Amino acid sequence: QKEVEQDPGPLSVPEGAIVSLNCTYSNSAFQYFMWYRQYSRKGPELLMYTYSSGNKEDGRFTAQVDKSSKYISLFIRDSQPSDSATYLCAMDNYGQNFVFGPGTRLSVLP
Amino acid sequence: DGGITQSPKYLFRKEGQNVTLSCEQNLNHDAMYWYRQDPGQGLRLIYYSQIVNDFQKGDIAEGYSVSREKKESFPLTVTSAQKNPTAFYLCASRTDRYQPQHFGDGTRLSIL
Numbered sequence: 001q002k003e004v005e006q007d008p009g010p011l012s013v014p015e016g017a018i019v020s021l022n023c024t025y026s027n028s029a030f031q032y033f034m035w036y037r038q039y040s041r042k043g044p045e046l047l048m049y050t051y052s053s054g055n056k057e058d059g060r061f062t063a064q065v066d067k068s069s070k071y072i073s074l075f076i077r078d079s080q081p082s083d084s085a086t087y088l089c090a091m092d093n094y095g096q097n098f099v100f101g102p103g104t105r106l107s108v109l110p
Numbered sequence: 111d112g113g114i115t116q117s118p119k120y121l122f123r124k125e126g127q128n129v130t131l132s133c134e135q136n137l138n139h140d141a142m143y144w145y146r147q148d149p150g151q152g153l154r155l156i157y158y159s160q161i162v163n164d165f166q167k168g169d170i171a172e173g174y175s176v177s178r179e180k181k182e183s184f185p186l187t188v189t190s191a192q193k194n195p196t197a198f199y200l201c202a203s204r205t206d207r208y209q210p211q212h213f214g215d216g217t218r219l220s221i222l
Contacts, residue, residue, distance in 0.1 A: 034210050043116075043200050043213035044153075088152070095141075095160075095207025102152035 003027055006089055006101030015110050019076040023089035023101045026070065030091040030099075033065050035074045038086045038103070047087075048074070079108045112137045114214035116201050121219045123188065123195060131186045131217045133201030142184035143202040143211060146170060153200065159184055160207075188219060196220050 006023045013019055021035075032051040036044035048063040050056045056063045062075040072091075076083055089101040114135045123129045133142065141160050145153040155168030159178040173192025178184050184203075188195045198218050202211040 032208075032210075036213075041216070041218070043114075043202075043215045046210050046212060049210045090210075092207075092210075098143075098155070098211065100153040102150060 004089065004091065004099050004101045007104050008102070009104040010107060011104060012107045012109060013079055015079060015081060015108055017079050017108070019079050019083070019106060019108075021074040021076075021087050021089075021104050021106070023072050024070055025072075025091055025099075027091075027093070027097065027099075028067075028070065029093040029097070031093050032091065033063070033072050034090040034092075035061075035063055036088040036090060036100075037083075038088060040085075044088055079106075081108050081110050084108050114201055114203055114212060116199075116214035116217050118217060119215070121217055122222045123219060124222050126190045128187055128189050129219070131188070131199055131201075131219070133184045133186065133214060135182055135184075135201075135203045135214075137203060137205075137212070138181070139203035139205050139212075140181070141204050141206065142178070144168075144174075144176065144184070144186045145200045145202065147198040147200055147216075156186065156199075 004025045034049040035047045038044040053065050053067045060077045064073040084107045086103040086105045088103045092098045117132045143158045144156040154170050157176045159165035175187045200216045201214045204211045
């Protein structure tokens with residue numbers, strides 16, 4: 001079993017849709033959780049990070065963490081064509097083991 | 111502007127040649143990292159450094175070497191021993207182990 005699994009995609013949605021991106025993990029030692037957005041031929045850009053279970057909102061983005069189920073999600077409301085990118089989840093147990101998911105490619109169609 | 115600068119953006123390697131990828135940061139971060147990204151495989155850790163003059167192997171260090179002589183610089187050398195070097199290489203840094211990593215814009219390495 002891989003340490004972090006992510007919906008493989010690719011995912012195509014119409015502009016304005018709500019997008020749900022998901023990752024599951026197996027290591028209960030992970031303490032904080034991140035979502036990165038990566039445009040083609042660019043480095044990953046940190047979108048959100050959270051240390052606790054529950055929801056964290058930032059504009060159109062909501063990160064959700066359920067440590068008991070080892071499941072994290074990123075929701076994008078009112079999706080825009082500029083949201084078209086690959087989304088990477090990542091998690092860390094304070095420097096001992098920083099792990100990335102393989103990424104989900106999202107296309108938002110105008 | 112603070113950030114992480116990787117150069118060059120594109121690099122070509124001939125058979126038997128060593129090449130060096132540059133990574134410079136002006137964020138005053140202690141820790142720096144090198145990753146390799148291949149399609150569909152996510153990021154794999156090559157080397158990391160928590161402090162100047164110290165570095166550790168990651169999951170796929172064979173065929174690579176690094177140095178950390180200055181806090182702001184962490185160059186990666188892809189040696190001729192790396193038989194499949196074609197990939198997108200990403201450098202990252204962070205303040206400490208309680209903070210997320212931030213990335214440069216990568217170097218794409220190809221074989222001639």
